[in-house]
Amino acid sequence: MKKDLLGISDLTADDIYRVLETAEAMREVGQRPIKKVPTLRGKTVVNLFYEPSTRTRTSFEIAEKRLSADTLNVAVSASSVLKGETLVDTAMNIEAMAPDMIVLRHSSSGACHLLSRICRSRIINAGDGMHEHPTQALLDAFTIREHKKEIAGLKIAIVGDLLHSRVLRSNALLLTKLGANLWVCGPPTLVPPGIECLGAHVTTSVDEAVRDADVIMMLRIQQERMQGAFFPSLREYFNVFGMTKERVKRAKPDVIIMHPGPMNRGVEIASDVADGPYSVILEQVANGVAVRMAVLYLLAGGVEDETAA
Amino acid sequence: MPVVLDADRMARSLARIAHEILERNSGPGSIAELALVGIRTRGVPLARRIAKSLLDISHHEVPTGALDITLYRDDLSSHAVGPQPLVRKTEIPFSIDGKLILLVDDVLYTGRTIRAALDALIDFGRPKAIQLVVLVDRGHRELPIKADYVGKNIPTASTQNVQVHLMEIDGRDEVEVLP
Numbered sequence: 001m002k003k004d005l006l007g008i009s010d011l012t013a014d015d016i017y018r019v020l021e022t023a024e025a026m027r028e029v030g031q032r033p034i035k036k037v038p039t040l041r042g043k044t045v046v047n048l049f050y051e052p053s054t055r056t057r058t059s060f061e062i063a064e065k066r067l068s069a070d071t072l073n074v075a076v077s078a079s080s081v082l083k084g085e086t087l088v089d090t091a092m093n094i095e096a097m098a099p100d101m102i103v104l105r106h107s108s109s110g111a112c113h114l115l116s117r118i119c120r121s122r123i124i125n126a127g128d129g130m131h132e133h134p135t136q137a138l139l140d141a142f143t144i145r146e147h148k149k150e151i152a153g154l155k156i157a158i159v160g161d162l163l164h165s166r167v168l169r170s171n172a173l174l175l176t177k178l179g180a181n182l183w184v185c186g187p188p189t190l191v192p193p194g195i196e197c198l199g200a201h202v203t204t205s206v207d208e209a210v211r212d213a214d215v216i217m218m219l220r221i222q223q224e225r226m227q228g229a230f231f232p233s234l235r236e237y238f239n240v241f242g243m244t245k246e247r248v249k250r251a252k253p254d255v256i257i258m259h260p261g262p263m264n265r266g267v268e269i270a271s272d273v274a275d276g277p278y279s280v281i282l283e284q285v286a287n288g289v290a291v292r293m294a295v296l297y298l299l300a301g302g303v304e305d306e307t308a309a
Numbered sequence: 310m311p312v313v314l315d316a317d318r319m320a321r322s323l324a325r326i327a328h329e330i331l332e333r334n335s336g337p338g339s340i341a342e343l344a345l346v347g348i349r350t351r352g353v354p355l356a357r358r359i360a361k362s363l364l365d366i367s368h369h370e371v372p373t374g375a376l377d378i379t380l381y382r383d384d385l386s387s388h389a390v391g392p393q394p395l396v397r398k399t400e401i402p403f404s405i406d407g408k409l410i411l412l413v414d415d416v417l418y419t420g421r422t423i424r425a426a427l428d429a430l431i432d433f434g435r436p437k438a439i440q441l442v443v444l445v446d447r448g449h450r451e452l453p454i455k456a457d458y459v460g461k462n463i464p465t466a467s468t469q470n471v472q473v474h475l476m477e478i479d480g481r482d483e484v485e486v487l488p
Contacts (some may be wrong), residue, residue, distance in 0.1 A: 001392065018395075025377065025396040034432045037380040067380075294396075300385070301393030 001298050004123040007132035008173040013074070016174060020142050022294035023287070029066060030289060040069035041203055044099040047073045048090070050081070050106040055261050055285060056100045056126050056135070060103050063292035069100075091115050101299065104128070109166075122299045125234070130164050131226070136260050137170035139291040143176065144215055144285050147256050152179030157209040157251075159241060160219030160268050162186040162195060166262045168219060172198040185209035186219075187241060189230040206241055213251040217258040218243050218269045234267050243269045248278060256280045313463055315442060316482035318445070322460035323355070326442060327362035329458050333440075342437060344408045345373040348426050349397055351415040352376075354477040355444060361411065374401035376412075381425035399429070407435040411458075415473040417443040421455035445484055447471050 001019075002010055011019075023167075029037055045064045049057050057073065064071040073093070077080075081090060085105055088105065094102065095250045100123040102242055116123045122127050127133040137195030141151060148154055162168050162184055175182050176199035177219065184191075184200045185208075203209050210216060221237065231237045257278045274281060311394060343363070347356030353375045356424070360373045377397045385393070412426055423441060430439065444460040449467050463486065465471060470487040476481075 022396050025379075025398045026396050029380070036472060037432070038382040038428070039385060063392070297380075297396065298393050 001301070003299075004125075004171060005134055005295055006112050006116055006123065006125050006149045006301060008137050008170045008177070008220060009132070009133045010127050011134075011174075011177075014126065016138070016141065016177065019138055019291065019294050019298060020145060022298060023138075023142050023290040026293035026297070027287070027290035030291070031294050032305045034064055036068060038068045039297060040064070043069045043101070043104060045069045045071045045101045045296070046094050046099045046121075047071065047103045048076075048094065048105070050076045050087075050104075050111075050280075051127065053105055053126070055288065056105065056133075059285070059288040060124075060126060060135075062293050063289050063296055066289070067106040067293055067296055068272075069296070072148055073081060083254045086254055087111060088114065088118065088160075092304070095119050095121060095301040100291040101296070104244045105157075124295060124299065127166055129166065130169075131166050132173075133166040133260075135288070135292055136167050138295070139284060139288045140171055140217065140258060140260070141174055141289050143258065143280055146283070146287070147254075147280065149237070151175060152170050153181065155183065155212060155216040156215040156217065157213040158200075158217045159185045159209055159243065161221045163190040163192045163230075165219045169198070169274045170216070171217065172200055182260060183209045183213070187237070187243070191247075206243075206247055207250055210247055210250045213255055215256055215258065216243065216248070216251060217260075218261065218263075220226070220260070221264055221267050234264075238267055238270075242267065243273050245270065245272055245276070248273055248276075256282075258284060260286070279295060312485050314461055314484035315444070316476075318351045319460070319482045319484065322444065323358050324362050326381075326458045326460060327359055327366060330363065330411060330440075330442075331367055333457075337407065340367060340369050340408065342370075342409045343371045343411060344371075344403060344405065344447050345371055345411045345412050345413060346426075346479060347373070347374055348377050348412065348414040348422060349377045351475055352413045353477060354475050355415060355442075356411075356413040357390065359411070359442065372403040372410075374403065375399065375424055375431055376401065377389075378422060378429050379426040381429045383421060383425065383426055396410070401433055404434055405430065408435045408436050410439045411442050412439055413442045415469050415475075417441070417446045417454075417456050418471075419450035419460075420450045423454050424452050430474055444473060445471055 103124045103126050105126040110130035111128045112125040182200040260283045339366035345356040361383050369488045377399045379396045440457040442458040443456045446459045446462050447465040472485045
């Protein structure tokens with residue numbers, strides 16, 4: 001592993017397998033009566049979140065605490081950012097207090113790369129704009145492997161708001177590295193140009209994407225990032241692209257349905273699918289803790305090209 | 310340096326240890342309290358072999374688990390260069406509360422692995438007692454730790470390397486001392 005985890009694009013297939021195997025062992029820690037190991041004792045981890053988050057921030061915090069790291073959350077809504085401090089200044093001030101790792105979520109793509117260049121601390125990307133969300137892709141891969149053993153050769157359909165989705169980018173990079181047959185589907189206005197470079201088949205037909213799929217991954221319609229009308233109405237979107245029981249029937253009988261959350265029920269996914277027998281959505285959340293523990297553990301080790309430390 | 314323990318002598322050492330375990334824990338109900346925990350990697354097959362011997366001798370099945378101590382090592386942050394060691398699964402499929410735990414490892418050297426294993430075990434519950442079983446004691450302790458059952462004491466220089474090969478992992482049973 002490198003100094004930081006900025007994106008799946010920095011990882012080799014071997015790195016990915018190493019994280020997934022380590023996560024297997026970390027999951028066992030979460031099943032013990034005492035869910036804590038002393039591994040990161042004395043290390044300080046700062047969770048710096050510039051965007052709202054429930055799942056990812058809680059998941060990182062639990063992972064850090066289970067490894068005995070000292071953690072603190074900087075809630076940007078109550079910080080000097082409101083007084084006009086820049087990201088770099090905030091980061092340099094946090095850095096002056098010598099944390100070992102910074103977990104950053106930011107609305108601008110590349111924010112983590114910026115900090116990576118100026119910080120001595122390890123940087124973990126917890127989502128940067130429309131770019132990457134590597135730990136989400138890793139926990140998705142972990143969940144898929146739990147059900148399907150190997151990712152290579154699976155037909156995986158990712159359906160929804162492709163344009164604004166960092167989850168899509170990280171997943172597409174990871175799943176194609178591991179040899180999946182990846183299909184992506186969304187309304188033409190929400191398909192980013194050049195997406196086929198990621199190695200995915202592109203379609204605007206949900207039926208084609210879902211046909212004989214092993215895995216269906218739904219993406220949230222990210223209205224907070226939408227300036228302009230990408231589709232006529234949410235009801236119209238659901239009618240054409242929403243995942244319903246009838247559409248799930250076209251997939252393989254042992255298909256699993258995934259969603260990175262938060263869900264818009266009745267927009268991209270029907271409630272009876274989200275809560276139905278094929279859904280592994282809450283397993284994804286549970287696995288997130290083990291996968292983030294693995295990432296924290298592996299990044300706490302040394303790196304060969306370390307210069308600043 | 311030569312082979313210091315061959316397959317035949319290794320088997321006899323383990324059988325003797327099994328007898329010693331039963332002798333020392335012969336009180337009423339004691340055998341039902343026994344449980345074996347092998348330290349990964351090579352403590353695990355050794356624990357299984359001792360369990361098999363105990364079954365043959367006493368017709369009692371002793372529960373057996375596997376412990377990975379990587380997350381409890383005291384040298385993780387001092388390894389500033391080089392990647393983190395691989396973490397493997399700990400599998401202890403029984404409650405250790407009130408049990409007499411026989412902790413099994415291949416080589417006893419500095420004692421630091423055993424220190425980590427004791428910390429790890431205690432996070433799983435409160436055993437009645439913990440006894441230490443090792444195939445080889447090579448000396449050079451850095452912590453106040455002593456084995457209760459030793460297959461063979463092998464005096465070594467700290468520059469030497471003791472290698473245990475086991476059929477289950479390495480395809481042969483043998484202990485070598487390498488210069």
